[in-house]
Structures are given as structure tokens and as C-alpha cells.
Amino acid sequence: SPPPSPSPSPPPFFSGCTDPVALNFDSSATRYEPGLCTYEVFGCTDSAASNFAANATVDDGSCAGLAAGCMAPSAANYDSTAVVQTSCTFEVVGCTDPAASNYLSAATVDGGACAYVPTVLGCMNPASPNYNSNATLDDGTCAYVFPGCTDSAALNFVPFANEDDGSCIVPVLGCTAEGRAYNPNANATHYLNGSCAFVTPGCADSAAYNFNFGATEDDGSCIDRPSRRRLAALGAGAGERAGPGAWAHGRRLSPGCTVVNATNYDSAATSDDGSCAFAIPGCNDTAAENFNAAADVDDGSCLYAGCTDTAAANYLDAASVDDGSCRYAGCTDPGATKYDSSADFDDGLCAFPPPPPPNPPPSPRPPPSPQPPPPSPASATVGLDPDASEDDDDVPQGQAAVDETLFDQVIAALAGGGGF
Secondary structure, X not given: OOOOOOOOOOOOOOEEOOOOOOOOOOOOXXXXXXXXXOOOOEEEOOOOOOOEOOOOOEEOOOOOOOOXXXXXXXXXXXXXXXXXXXXXXXXXXXXXXXXXXXXXXXXXXXXXXXXXXXXXXXXXXXXXXXXXXXXXXXXXXXXXXXXXXXXXXXXXXOOOOOEEOOOXXXXXXXXXXXXXXXXXXXXXXXXXXXXXXXXXXXXXXXXXXXXXXXXXXXXXXXXXXXXXXXXXXXXXXXOOOOOOXXXXXXXEOOXXXXXXXXXXXXXXXXXXXXXXXXXXXXXXXXXXXXXXXXXXXXOOOOXXXXXXXXXXXXXXXXXXXXXXXXXXXXXOOOOOOOEOXXXXXXXXXXXXXXXXXXXXXXXXOOOOOOOOOOOOOHHHHOOOOOOOOOOOOOOOOOHHHXXXXXXXXXXXXXXXXXXX
């Protein structure tokens, strides 16, 4: 007999919200599942309101006004209903009596712990040499010791030092132009302006034509003035005038300066009348150390004070006398590798050692070893035919025997009219 017709399949079902009043009602849903439907929730949706309902989806106009007040629970005026913060008042417990030694000006509530002790003024800083352990009120008299050079005339004077430590270096001022001036001071450490007396060569004979009153050393250049007897020997006879137009021994006399190197030498003069004028060489620069007020011709001998060290920052090329003012640039940072303790000011070229290298990062951990695959299911050996052929396409070993046995049982059941 033919096999019976298979039973009809049940209609498909779709889960969803099947409540028509729900916000997410689904008309195509065939099966209701709890929790799928969502409904309108009426309430206050203003988060700033005091009765804000976080789960409300529809505002029902019930929002209440905002309550303002102090929201700090520890404050004296704390308002538990406040949602807007205003000023808070906090109690400060302490001694409110200004006459007490432990008076607290910020206290709002007296704690009953005011103390009244005799006031002892003094220095209350233990680091001060005049510290008073009995003092109860600091009177600002603490003194501190700052050792250093307290001599304002010293080169290393420390203005804030209040205890001299004997380190003062007092300069010895004087003439330091050794070899140029004739009064150098061997003990001088710093040049004193105007202290050097420089050698000024020239004629030191006041009776000479070319007397140089600024000369300090006679150089043998003096030119004598002619006497009356010498004038007479040049042609002016007794009782004769040697003035212009005078005659002597049958010739006209022409008096004038007969010295060739005089500034007013007269080549036509036949007799010297003592009028010769001579240039006085010397330094005529008032800014020079060896200025000669008598000099009317500058001979290039001027000497100037300044820094004569070419390595100094303020080297003065025109200086011929070192006045101790040289300043040197260098690195003034003691922590630098190029620190120069003799530098007067920093040149901005300090070099510092490189920072130590950072610690190397930790070595990466090795990847975990692969786990062995799980064992095959034991069901593979249940009811299998150990003699199953490996030639069955797409069927694992033993599976073909199981399927054939089940097929034989189905056929036998159908042939006998029974069910399976």
C-alpha cells in the first residue's frame, strides 16, 4: 500500500509586540513574548526639575519649579530639597576671644578652648642664631648669619653679608704701566687713573728758544738764545741799532729769526733778533694719560688706559696701559662640562653631558604553545560496522553500515503495515 501523506507543516510564527496600545505594536507578529512591548510613561521630562522622572517618555506638565539652596550636607544651611547650588555657610569652631593666645579670627562658633598664657616676645625660628625657645609670639627680631666679604671697597664685596669671613680681596690702586711710566707701583693690582707719570722727552732748559715746560727728560734738543755780544758779532756795531733799515760796516742789517728749524725762520735775515719760535712736540690729547699742555704739535706719543688683552671681550686696540678692566666670557654654570670659573659673564655656550639612556623595554613574552586538538567524539564508534568500506563517497568509515540497517528497518515496518 502507498505510504501515508505527511502531516501538514504548522504555519510560521513571528515574535513581536501584539498589544495594539503599545508604542511598538507589530501587526505581523503572531506570538507575544514578554518584555517586547513598550508603553508611554507620563511624567516630568525636565532633568532640571525637582520631580524629574527619568523613565518618563511623555511630559505631562507636572514639572515643579527648581529649588535653590545650599547642597552641601556639612553646611549649617544645608537644604536637602535644593537642586540649584547657592551660598553655603559653614561653622568654624575655635577661640573667638581676641585677647586669648589662640584666638582664631575665622571662627564662627566658640569651642570653649580659649587659652590665656603670658606673651613672651622673641624669635621663634629655630634656624636663627637668636632663637628663643620660650617665645610665644614672634616679634620679627630673628637674625640670620650670612658670611662673606663686608668691605665695600673689596673686589668681592657681598652686599647682603653680615659676617665677614676674611675672604675680602682689596685692590691696590696705582700705576701699573711698568716700562712706560717712571713711577710704576710694583704692588699695584689695578690701575688708578692719573697715577702714572710718563716720560716726556724735550728741551728742559727754560733759557732755550724751544723750552718745553712739560718735558720730564731733556733730550738735548735745546737751542740757545743769542746774547747781545753775539748780535754785535753778527754785524751790529757799538752805538748802532740793529733794527730794520740799520747799517753796519757798510751793509744794511735785516734782523729776524736765523734758526733754520724754527717755525718762523727768515732766510733773508742777516742778524738774529731772538724772535725764533719752535714747535713743542708731545701728546696734546686731553683724554690721554700723558697729556702735555705745553705741546703744540702732536707727536703720536699719547698713551691710553684700557684692556690690552686681545682675548678679553672688552679689548681696546688703542689702549697702551692696562687698567685691569678686562672682562672674559665663558660658561658660568658649574654643572656644565665647559664650566669656566674665571669667566666674568656667561657666553651662552655651556655644554652639558647627555642624559643616561632610557631603560630598554622588557623582552616580549613568547607566544603560548598550541594546545593539542580535542579527541574525536566517542559516538563515532557506537553502532558502526568495522568492515565498512572506505569506498563510499562522502561517507565516513562505518557510517554507511548504520544507514543501511536503519533503511531495512523502515522498509520492514512499512511492509507489515506497522508504524515506525
